Amino acid sequence: MGTLFDQPERNHRRVTDSELDAFLSDAVKLAKKHSINVAEVIKAKGVLELERRNDLYVNNGDSFDEQMSGFGEILQEMVSTLEDLRNELSSKD
Structure with a gap:
């Protein structure tokens, strides 16, 4: 699974005539x-x-949740750092 900063290029899948032919042949056999x-x-x-499609939708949601969690952690670290800086500056006054 790709991550936010390491996302591989998407595979835009096209169906060829031979794939369609094979699918229809299989469909006839199954029928x-x-x-x-x-x-x-x-x-x-x-x-x-x-x-x-539903399974892919759920998997995509899981990836999104993981990425949002990562953003949340980054934001928390930034807030913590800013609070530490503010406290340091306040104590020097």
């Missing part, structure tokens, strides 16, 4: 195996894709 039509196989694949 025959389960005695359903190809449209139902494709619809089932869509349901699985929705599950995958």
Whole structure:
């Protein structure tokens, strides 16, 4: 998983004609195996894709939470440092 300051370039995935051909061939085989039509196989694949999307959404939220926690820690350190400086300056007066 990439982090805020070390994010790899995203892989913009494209579907090729050969991948589509393989998918449709598999869909035809599955339709025959389960005695359903190809449209139902494709619809089932869509349901699985929705599950995958939900899982990715949750994973993205986890990464975001970790990064926000890191920001919070940095801000707390900055506030602490500023308070220490203010206390030092106040004690010199």
